[in-house]
Amino acid sequence: xxxxxxxxxxxxxxxxxxxxxxxxxxxxxxxxxxxxxxxxxxxxxxxxxxxxxxxxxxxxxxxxxxxxxxxxxxxxxxxxxxxxxxxxxxxxxxxxxxxxxxxxxxxxxxxxxxxxxxxxxxxxxxxx
Amino acid sequence: xxxxxxxxxxxxxxxxxxxxxxxxxxxxxxxxxxxxxxxxxxxxxxxxxxxxxxxxxxxxxxxxxxxxxxxxxxxxxxxxxxxxxxxxxxxxxxxxxxxxxxxxxxxxxxxxxxxxxxxxxxxxxxxxxxxxxxxxxxxxxxxxxxxxxxxxxxxxxxxxxxxxxxxxxxxxxxxxxxxxxxxxxxxxxxxxxxxxxxxxxxxxxxxxxxxxxxxxxxxxxxxxxxxxxxxxxxxxxxxxxxxxxxxxxxxxxxxxxxxxxxxxxxxxxxxxxxxxxxxxxxxxxxxxxxxxxxxxxxxxxxxxxxxxxxxxxxxxxxxxxxxxxxxxxxxxxxxxxxxxxxxxxxxxxxxxxxxxxxxxxxxxxxxxxxxxxxxxxxxxxxxxxxx
Numbered sequence: 001x002x003x004x005x006x007x008x009x010x011x012x013x014x015x016x017x018x019x020x021x022x023x024x025x026x027x028x029x030x031x032x033x034x035x036x037x038x039x040x041x042x043x044x045x046x047x048x049x050x051x052x053x054x055x056x057x058x059x060x061x062x063x064x065x066x067x068x069x070x071x072x073x074x075x076x077x078x079x080x081x082x083x084x085x086x087x088x089x090x091x092x093x094x095x096x097x098x099x100x101x102x103x104x105x106x107x108x109x110x111x112x113x114x115x116x117x118x119x120x121x122x123x124x125x126x127x128x
Numbered sequence: 129x130x131x132x133x134x135x136x137x138x139x140x141x142x143x144x145x146x147x148x149x150x151x152x153x154x155x156x157x158x159x160x161x162x163x164x165x166x167x168x169x170x171x172x173x174x175x176x177x178x179x180x181x182x183x184x185x186x187x188x189x190x191x192x193x194x195x196x197x198x199x200x201x202x203x204x205x206x207x208x209x210x211x212x213x214x215x216x217x218x219x220x221x222x223x224x225x226x227x228x229x230x231x232x233x234x235x236x237x238x239x240x241x242x243x244x245x246x247x248x249x250x251x252x253x254x255x256x257x258x259x260x261x262x263x264x265x266x267x268x269x270x271x272x273x274x275x276x277x278x279x280x281x282x283x284x285x286x287x288x289x290x291x292x293x294x295x296x297x298x299x300x301x302x303x304x305x306x307x308x309x310x311x312x313x314x315x316x317x318x319x320x321x322x323x324x325x326x327x328x329x330x331x332x333x334x335x336x337x338x339x340x341x342x343x344x345x346x347x348x349x350x351x352x353x354x355x356x357x358x359x360x361x362x363x364x365x366x367x368x369x370x371x372x373x374x375x376x377x378x379x380x381x382x383x384x385x386x387x388x389x390x391x392x393x394x395x396x397x398x399x400x401x402x403x404x405x406x407x408x409x410x411x412x413x414x415x416x417x418x419x420x421x422x423x424x425x426x427x428x429x430x431x432x433x434x435x436x437x438x439x440x441x442x443x444x445x446x447x448x449x450x451x452x453x454x455x456x457x458x459x460x461x462x463x464x465x466x467x468x469x470x471x472x473x474x475x476x477x478x479x480x481x482x483x484x485x486x487x488x489x490x491x492x493x494x495x496x497x498x499x500x501x502x503x504x505x506x507x508x509x510x511x512x513x514x515x
Contacts (some may be wrong), residue, residue, distance in 0.1 A: 041514065060512065
């Protein structure tokens with residue numbers, strides 16, 4: 001399998017964005033399953049203010065290099081954005097950005113689902 | 129960055145320089161370049177080289193020289209054996225017994241025969257990869273004409289008890305036993321006569337010989353007959369027409385002679401290297417060995433790594449070591465190894481498996497590079513995966 005430079009860079013550097021966030025202001029969402037071959041978890045630390053700015057993001061992944069790279073990029077790109085805004089990138093956008101084969105689009109949807117689950121946890125907390 | 133360490137000798141081997149020297153002598157005007165079928169001096173010279181190689185191969189595998197039919201490789205030998213027997217004996221029956229963990233070069237011809245109306249029984253091996261001869265006995269039918277069981281499995285290195293299976297076939301009477309022994313030469317005892325099988329496929333490039341040549345052993349003692357697949361010239365007792373590639377055949381002969389001479393020392397050395405490799409890998413934890421260790425050639429180690437995704441594992445280790453994966457890539461979709469699935473491994477473990485195959489030129493430092501590369505990759509992926 002060939003990976004473009006961006007994929008290689010974020011796959012190689014994935015550990016910098018890997019991990020979990022705990023404590024006040026941290027919200028978690030996950031999607032997929034290891035048994036199915038792709039599992040992603042995002043943790044977001046969001047400021048308690050109205051803007052819901054993402055202060056930090058971490059991910060965990062059992063996934064192929066493309067998917068790990070995409071998740072790492074999401075975790076990096078999200079910092080400073082609002083959790084209530086659209087995800088940093090859609091599944092299709094990630095596919096184009098990382099030149100990921102169309103056969104893997106389903107795995108990128110897992111990334112998107114995990115992100116949305118984390119945001120939902122965050123926004124649910126706001127509502128509550 | 130240094131070139132990756134080659135640990136994929138079960139896929140193919142480099143030609144031994146001594147073999148290459150023998151081959152080079154058959155290529156030019158000063159050498160045995162003639163057509164072995166020509167009646168003049170150049171043909172006689174090439175013919176003598178071919179017959180010498182035939183004797184070398186036969187001697188290395190316990191066969192008679194006249195039982196050696198040179199082919200383009202083990203795949204052709206398997207096809208000649210399966211279709212040759214099927215075509216010749218079809219009036220006696222149209223049933224074949226084989227094993228789910230056979231090489232595609234056996235399974236695909238069997239599937240083709242199924243498309244032509246034959247019945248094929250695919251035996252499931254035990255979780256350790258072994259086939260019980262009693263399974264073969266139970267699968268035999270009155271109309272069974274062929275049993276195909278490989279000797280050494282190319283993915284997990286398990287050695288089947290083909291002598292016991294041959295005895296089962298002999299008791300049946302009409303079931304001929306074909307053994308794919310492409311991985312066997314130089315790795316374990318290989319004795320065509322003592323095994324008592326009817327047909328055996330061999331490959332040169334798995335044993336430091338050239339690609340593009342192999343052989344089918346056809347037992348004279350057991351009187352097995354075949355229908356040829358190629359016609360035109362009648363070479364190789366009419367079973368494989370076509371001008372013999374003298375340099376390839378000579379290379380195969382030399383490779384098998386070397387394998388016979390060095391099998392003992394190479395096997396002992398490989399066993400130590402594999403032990404060193406397994407000790408290093410198993411220290412990671414969550415590493416499962418595939419195939420029966422006690423009944424395997426020392427050159428092959430297949431292991432699955434828990435909590436690690438297969439493609440990511442390969443992406444991290446391939447820059448450092450050339451090993452085979454437990455999944456075949458077709459475009460972006462990976463298909464888990466059917467061999468490992470047949471042993472009961474789930475898809476994820478099958479995909480995260482690596483086959484390390486050691487060879488004549490593998491050294492301790494290569495093993496240490498492999499252990500370090502895999503350890504780093506596995507720990508990194510487990511960290512990213514939260515395992």
